Amino acid sequence: MPPPADTARAPAPAAGIAEAHRPGRNVGDRAWSVALHAFGGAVLVVAGLIVLSLYDLARPLAGKISIGRFLLGSDWDPVAESFGALPFAYGTLVTSAVGIAVALPVSVGLAVFLVEMGPPRLRPLVSFLIETLAAIPSVVYGLWGLFVLVPWLRTTVEPALGSALGFLPLFRGPPIGLGFLAAGLILAVMILPTIASVTIEVLKTTPPSLREGALALGATRWEAIRMAVLPYGRAGIVGAALLGLGRALGETMAVTMVIGNSPEIHASLFAPGYSLPSVIANEFAEATGGVHLAALAGLGLVLFGLTIALNAAARMMVGAIKAAAGGRAA
Amino acid sequence: MSALGLRRAVDVGMTALAGSAVLLALVPLASVLWLVVSKGAAGLSVAFFTHLPTPVGEPGGGVGNAILGTLYMVGLACLLGLPVGIGAGVFLAERGDGRLGRGVRFVTDVLAGVPSIVVGIVAYGLVVVPMKRFSALAGAFSLALLMIPTLARGSEELVRLVPGALREASLALGVPEWKTSLRVVLRTALGGIVTAVLLAVARAAGETAPLLFTALNNQYWSLRPDQPMASLTVQIFNYAISPYEDWHQKAWTAALVLLMLVGLLNLLARALTRSGLGGRR
Numbered sequence: 144m145p146p147p148a149d150t151a152r153a154p155a156p157a158a159g160i161a162e163a164h165r166p167g168r169n170v171g172d173r174a175w176s177v178a179l180h181a182f183g184g185a186v187l188v189v190a191g192l193i194v195l196s197l198y199d200l201a202r203p204l205a206g207k208i209s210i211g212r213f214l215l216g217s218d219w220d221p222v223a224e225s226f227g228a229l230p231f232a233y234g235t236l237v238t239s240a241v242g243i244a245v246a247l248p249v250s251v252g253l254a255v256f257l258v259e260m261g262p263p264r265l266r267p268l269v270s271f272l273i274e275t276l277a278a279i280p281s282v283v284y285g286l287w288g289l290f291v292l293v294p295w296l297r298t299t300v301e302p303a304l305g306s307a308l309g310f311l312p313l314f315r316g317p318p319i320g321l322g323f324l325a326a327g328l329i330l331a332v333m334i335l336p337t338i339a340s341v342t343i344e345v346l347k348t349t350p351p352s353l354r355e356g357a358l359a360l361g362a363t364r365w366e367a368i369r370m371a372v373l374p375y376g377r378a379g380i381v382g383a384a385l386l387g388l389g390r391a392l393g394e395t396m397a398v399t400m401v402i403g404n405s406p407e408i409h410a411s412l413f414a415p416g417y418s419l420p421s422v423i424a425n426e427f428a429e430a431t432g433g434v435h436l437a438a439l440a441g442l443g444l445v446l447f448g449l450t451i452a453l454n455a456a457a458r459m460m461v462g463a464i465k466a467a468a469g470g471r472a473a
Numbered sequence: 474m475s476a477l478g479l480r481r482a483v484d485v486g487m488t489a490l491a492g493s494a495v496l497l498a499l500v501p502l503a504s505v506l507w508l509v510v511s512k513g514a515a516g517l518s519v520a521f522f523t524h525l526p527t528p529v530g531e532p533g534g535g536v537g538n539a540i541l542g543t544l545y546m547v548g549l550a551c552l553l554g555l556p557v558g559i560g561a562g563v564f565l566a567e568r569g570d571g572r573l574g575r576g577v578r579f580v581t582d583v584l585a586g587v588p589s590i591v592v593g594i595v596a597y598g599l600v601v602v603p604m605k606r607f608s609a610l611a612g613a614f615s616l617a618l619l620m621i622p623t624l625a626r627g628s629e630e631l632v633r634l635v636p637g638a639l640r641e642a643s644l645a646l647g648v649p650e651w652k653t654s655l656r657v658v659l660r661t662a663l664g665g666i667v668t669a670v671l672l673a674v675a676r677a678a679g680e681t682a683p684l685l686f687t688a689l690n691n692q693y694w695s696l697r698p699d700q701p702m703a704s705l706t707v708q709i710f711n712y713a714i715s716p717y718e719d720w721h722q723k724a725w726t727a728a729l730v731l732l733m734l735v736g737l738l739n740l741l742a743r744a745l746t747r748s749g750l751g752g753r754r
Contacts, residue, residue, distance in 0.1 A: 175651030179568050182560030183577045189557070189621060190580045193587065196598035252494025260488050261495070269495060276502045278739055280679025282706045283728045286713045287505045290721065332501040339498065363484040386586075393588020395682035396706075400713060420590040420682065427594070428607075428686035443594040447587060454586035455579075 197447060200440035203433045213441060219406045221426070226438035228445060230406040234323065234416035235446075238398060239391040241327025241412065246335045247384050254342035259354075259368050270340070277336035285400030288329045293320040293401055296328075301413050316411040321403035324412040329397045334387035341386055341461060345379030346372060348468035382460030389453040393446060395420035419446045506732075513729025516722050521730070526692060526708070529717050536727050538694045539703040543734075545696065546613045546688060546704060547677050551670070554617030554624065558673070559666060561621065562628025567654060569629065578629075585622035592618045593683030601687060609695070609702035612688025616677040623676070627669035631662045668742045675738035679731065681706035705731050 204213065208226055216227020253273075257266050297320030308314045349372050357367035373380075403415020404425060419442050430436040520535050527534030565578055596615035601607055635658050643653040659666075681704075689701040690711065705727055712724035 169649055171649050171651040175654060176568070179560070179564040180573070182557060183564035183568070183573060185557050186561045186577050186581055186584070186621065186625060189618065190584055192599065193584075193592075193595045193618075196595045197591070200594065200598045200602075249494045249498055252491040253498050256488075256491035256495050260491055269499075272499055272502060275739075276498075278675065278679075278735060279502075279505060280681070280706060280731060280735060282679070282681040282709050282713075283505065283509060283732060286709060286724055286728050287508060289713055291504065291508055335498055363480050365484040365487040366480065368487075389586050393586075393590065395588065395590040396710060400710070420588060423590050423594065424682055424685055427597070428689060440594055440598070443591045447591050450586050450588055450591075451583055454583055458579075458582050 193447075197440060197444045201437050201444050203437040204441050207434050208438075213438070214445070217408060219422075221430070221432075221435045221438075224432075224434050226434070226441075228419070228442055230408050231417050231419045231422050231442060232445070233408050234326075234402060234418040235392055235420070237323050237412070237416070238326040238330055238402065238418060239388055241323065242330030242334055242391045243384055243388055245328065245331035246338055246387060249331075250335055250338035250342055250383070250387075251380060253339050254346050255368055255372075258343055258346040259372060260364065270343075273336045273339055276332070277340075281333070281394065281396040282400075284329055284333055285397040288325060288397055288401040292328060293325050296320045296325055300324075305413070312410040313412050316409070316413045318413055319403070319415060321401055322413050322415045323402065323409075326398045326402040326416075326418070327412070329401055330391045330394055333394060333397060334390050337390055338383045338387040341383035342376075342380055345376045345383065345461065345464055348379070348464060349375050350468075376464065378460045379464035382457045382464070385453050385457035385460065389450050389457060392453070393420055393450050395424050399424050419443075509725065509728050509732055512722075512725040513727075513732075516726030517729070521726060525694065526723075529715075529719065532719075534723075536703075536705065536708050536723070536730070538691065539705045539708040539727070540730065541694070541696075542609070542688070542691070542702040543678055543705040543731075546609055546616060546684070546702060547674055549609065549613035549698065550616035550620060550677055551674065553613060554620035554673075555670065557617075558621040558624025559628045559670075561625040562630075562666075563632055563654070563659065565625065565629040566632035567658075578626075581622045581625045585626065588682075589615075589619055589680055590682040593685065593687055596683060596687045604699065606699070607687060607689040607701045608699050609688050610698040612684045612702060612704070613698070615683035615687050616680060619680060619683065620673045620677055624669060624673050627673070628662070628666050631665035631669065632658060634665065635661045664745060668745050671738050671742040671745070675735045675742070678738070679706060679735050681710055685710075705734075 204226075207224065208216075213226060214228055214232075216225070217229040218225050218227050219230060220226075253269070257269055297318050301314075301318030301320070301324070304314045305316075305318060353371040353375055354367050357371040358364070362370065398418050399421040402418055402421055404417055404421060405415045406417045406422070407414070409416065423439050423442055423446075426435070427439050430439060518535075520533055521537075522535060522540060523537045524533065524535035525538055526536060561577065561581065565574060565581070568574055569578060592615050595618065596611050600611035600614050604611070639661060640653055640658055643657045644650065648657070684704050684707050688704060688707070690707050691701045691703045695702050709724050709727045709731065712720040712727065715721070
């Protein structure tokens with residue numbers, strides 16, 4: 144039996160009313176129902192077209208290169224028709240990992256401060272600013288990254304990191320500016336709004352009794368957050384991070400402008416690399432032949448599969464938290 | 474007592490840390506906005522809005538055709554995407570509780586996460602390949618595909634916000650269901666849906682990746698949907714990655730124009746919400 148909250152959310156059980164009126168159901172109602180279902184079905188058709196079109200474009204690849212060779216090969220030479228996706232997949236994963244590693248703590252800190260600590264009247268202002276951050280187009284971030292972030296990394300951050308943490312392979316090598324670190328930091332800025340806003344929503348669903356219980360037992364405010372609020376929202380915060388990761392994997396323009404665009408695998412974050420979306424953006428319009436185009440579409444298919452899996456997982460995690468909160472409120 | 478003191482110190486420390494996270498998150502925003510405004514303003518002139526791009530080294534010139542191209546393609550994308558997006562949203566709100574509805578909702582959520590570059594490939598396969606040329610239509614098609622999922626979930630939420638009593642009152646008066654949906658429920662939600670459309674348009678205007686190999690670019694004025702077309706975003710990209718100082722300046726100015734356009738749309742949406750016409754939140 145559905146909880147009563149459901150009736151509040153879906154104001155009218157329209158189908159039920161239509162049932163009751165079945166004898167008098169007129170042509171207009173029937174046409175309206177058909178039209179609505181057609182619109183709903185159109186979304187499914189669009190999704191089907193997306194998958195079919197990607198598959199169709201990537202198909203010429205099938206006879207040329209085995210799937211294993213395509214996914215795990217590390218050379219990319221359109222002239223020799225040799226296509227390996229590994230350097231791009233590596234670049235995408237490394238830059239996304241840097242992005243999450245930077246954005247997640249900042250987002251959670253921001254959300255905890257807004258929901259649990261700071262003055263409530265700060266919330267709308269910061270929410271507005273976060274929305275503004277999300278509204279800035281990707282190419283503008285790329286422009287900023289190329290002319291502000293990259294020079295700053297080259298002259299200040301990378302030399303400092305190199306001399307302080309140079310014993311780690313991550314921070315070795317000449318400070319170029321363009322590279323994994325620059326792309327990762329840009330991604331951190333761009334996915335922060337996603338992670339922060341979802342985390343704020345998740346933290347808001349914490350039942351007050353949990354927090355109050357911890358405080359009543361003598362916990363300080365931080366201890367209540369650490370022992371009651373954060374564990375309760377953990378699945379939702381993981382979901383927020385996955386949503387952010389999904390955005391980071393597919394982000395194209397800003398990364399293309401600062402990653403350096405060289406299909407190599409380096410352990411150092413200072414080195415230039417490449418990513419799945421970037422190589423598609425740079426080479427697709429000038430693809431040299433059918434196989435090259437098919438290889439790029441194949442990369443698109445890989446990217447599509449990755450983001451779909453991530454988003455489905457993330458929605459389930461965030462959805463579970465919200466459903467739990469909704470059920471309790473009823 | 475010292476244990477308690479330590480715990481209190483940790484509490485204060487963590488509060489400070491969380492507070493500084495708020496400030497840290499806002500540093501890039503301040504930096505981006507300040508630099509785009511301060512660097513971009515230097516190149517603003519009437520000619521920038523009305524003239525064609527000039528070759529390297531030739532002073533003057535503008536991005537008039539790119540501004541027109543962005544508006545043109547976004548407009549065309551609205552023609553293609555709004556009916557499907559809003560229609561799907563109304564379907565989800567009115568008939569979305571069955572199995573088909575749940576399926577459509579899930580697919581819509583998944584589509585919302587598809588990277589825009591992948592949508593560009595799809596538009597290439599579905600429009601550029603059959604037409605055998607890059608075209609504004611292909612660009613608009615990719616933007617429409619990107620608008621559909623956001624619009625669908627946005628309008629679903631807004632239609633569901635319409636109080637059930639309104640619908641029931643209309644039905645009780647003997648108004649048929651379809652008329653109730655169109656004339657009562659949708660009219661009530663209209664302001665909110667306009668807000669959602671404005672936000673979707675703002676997002677589409679800022680897209681670059683799907684246009685790179687669908688609409689391509691064009692150095693001249695063009696209003697033909699079957700020809701390549703310039704856009705503000707692709708122009709910014711091309712100017713930014715060029716090696717010329719003069720073009721970098723134009724990239725900043727074009728970025729300022731783009732931010733003004735996107736900002737204006739967002740402010741309009743916000744004003745609409747605040748005026749009470751929009752039903753958001």
